[in-house]
Amino acid sequence: MLTIQNLHAGIEEKKILNGINLEIKAGEVHAIMGPNGSGKSTLASVLAGRVNYEVTEGSVEFLGKDLLEMSPEERAGEGLFLAFQYPVEIPGLTTTNFIKTAVNEIRKYRGKDPLDAVAFLKMMKEKMAMMEIEQSLLSRSLNEGFSGGEKKRNEIFQMAMLQPKLAILDETDSGLDIDAIRIVANGVNKLRSKDNAVLLVTHYQRLLDYVVPDFVHVLYNGRIVRTGTKELALELEEKGYDFIKNEANVGEEVNQ
């Protein structure tokens, strides 16, 4: 589904990603872990098409198409979704109107007619129940005055409404209490199927208790330095990132 080859990217002269290689197949859940500043969020941003990042080398193929050539809205149309680490507050735009526009824009991209009001409301009610979101929250301005947990639940609610093929969750678990993590994880698990894939970007192992990954990758200095299964996450939780850093640094020296 997603093939990343030798991806180099940065922001304003600063190199952050230094040759990422990653292959995600349909039906898989991948977790990307790593210490602060290792490039996790940059990878998520580059994949979603955030403007100020510049790709200097490498390629990303998504469902057979060149992802890097596409605008952010085309990527969404193709089935990519990014749950933001810091969802943006937009006073004056209700969540309902925002979602409705997004759903219909994506349908338009796929050559489908807009959803009628009844079908849209039915779908919204179902996803609201799943994410334990109240109607009153959706009538309010998008993310404005939402608590941290409400913002993250709203992200997963949007994901559930847009039904992406590949969902990238950028530190969706950070700042959440255990109940909120359970709700978020439940939403992600409901989306899992043999046709979809999930990329979890996280700092902690905690979320992985609820959303069990098939692969865990450790990112350090803009490179994937280790890949394993869910046991790797447990090992990181126990030992901290230092042993990875040491290993990686030793590797660098040997290479030189």
Add this chain to the structure above:
Amino acid sequence: MNTIEYFKEQFDQLQSENPDSGLQSLRKKGFDSFTRLGIPVRHEEWKYTRIGSLFNKEYRFPVNQTTSVSWKDLDAVRLPGHEQANELVFVNGIFSFPLSTIRSNQLVVMPLEEAAQSEYKEIISKHLGHSGKYLKDGINALNTAFVKNGLFIHVKKGQIVEHPLYLYNITDARSGNILAQPRTLVHVGENARVQLVETYSTIGLDESFTNQVMEIIVEKDAWAEYYKIQNDLPHTNQVSTTHIRQIGKSYTHAVTISLNGGIVRNNLNLVLDAERCEGHLYGLYLQKGQSHIDNHTVVDNVKPNCFSNELYKGIIDGSATGVFNGKIFVQPQAQKTNAYQSNKNILLSDNASVNTKPQLEIFADDVKCSHGCTVGRLNEEGLFYLQSRGISEKIAKSLLLHAFAFDVLEHIRPEPIREYVDKLISERLEFDIA
């Protein structure tokens, strides 16, 4: 003959034809002020808005009623909800009784000249022309010099006017340039309540120049809402003065929406002339092409314990210009004043410009006043957020701009008018969620 000489001739004729109208001395005062002050050039209050050249053109300047506007013309400019509204029509600055419809019996509506000789003559002599104290330029005086066929609206004491008042200013520029000078005095009686909505429409391809003055007097325990919608053609210019004076503890609320026009200058004065008055001023201007919008507001806190809040927002595109000048006076006796002001602008093109200037003159020591202004571009992070959900850049921008306008639009209380303005803005921004 130049324009000034033409005004003089018209003025002399008007005075000689109407010797005992009760408005003669006011007109005389107006014309003397006009002669003394002249058309504002190199005037501090007109620094960013040059209207001198507008007076180099020839205008027809009707002083008496000549209704050239048909019912069909009126139908074309009617606002939604008009079936339930009181409709008051001005043609070329002159109030037209035949085209107007008054549905509410809580109202007294009559031509100014008639009112000046009626049981309301004291109200007229006391309040008509009060705006001249605040506008020391020839433009306001020019309107006063020709006051005759204006409109007097009186809302009876203790009455709630259920149906809003729609005021249509129609200018017929089908055969020659027109200078229209509508004049209105609204008196909202004690414990009365009223909503006013005003629009401006020019028919025809010749130029129109509207120099309007509306004075609204609000008595004790009264409530007045005023909505101005400016969406006229690019070849129309106007100076529009709204002077709100609260003379008893009362509530007022004004929203100014400016979407189209050539040069548009709004003077909005809020005079808090009694204790415990509350006044809200909101404005939204969406400008494009070559248009020029200037909102000059004055909030004068004359008495203690008053509250005022002011929020003006602008979106400027093309080569358009926005000007905001917000003065707040707190007079020495006006202790415990709360006065807030904010002006926020988004520039959409490199050639768009905004001049924004808050001016606070505070002569009392126990007051809370704040002001702030911003000029910026569209929020990039918000744009990316919307795009990442599959929303095209064009629609995402439209949604963000509409959202920016929301906290002004939400203060338009009459439902059909709010929906109407919302639709105009959706059309302008080329996207409608509905």
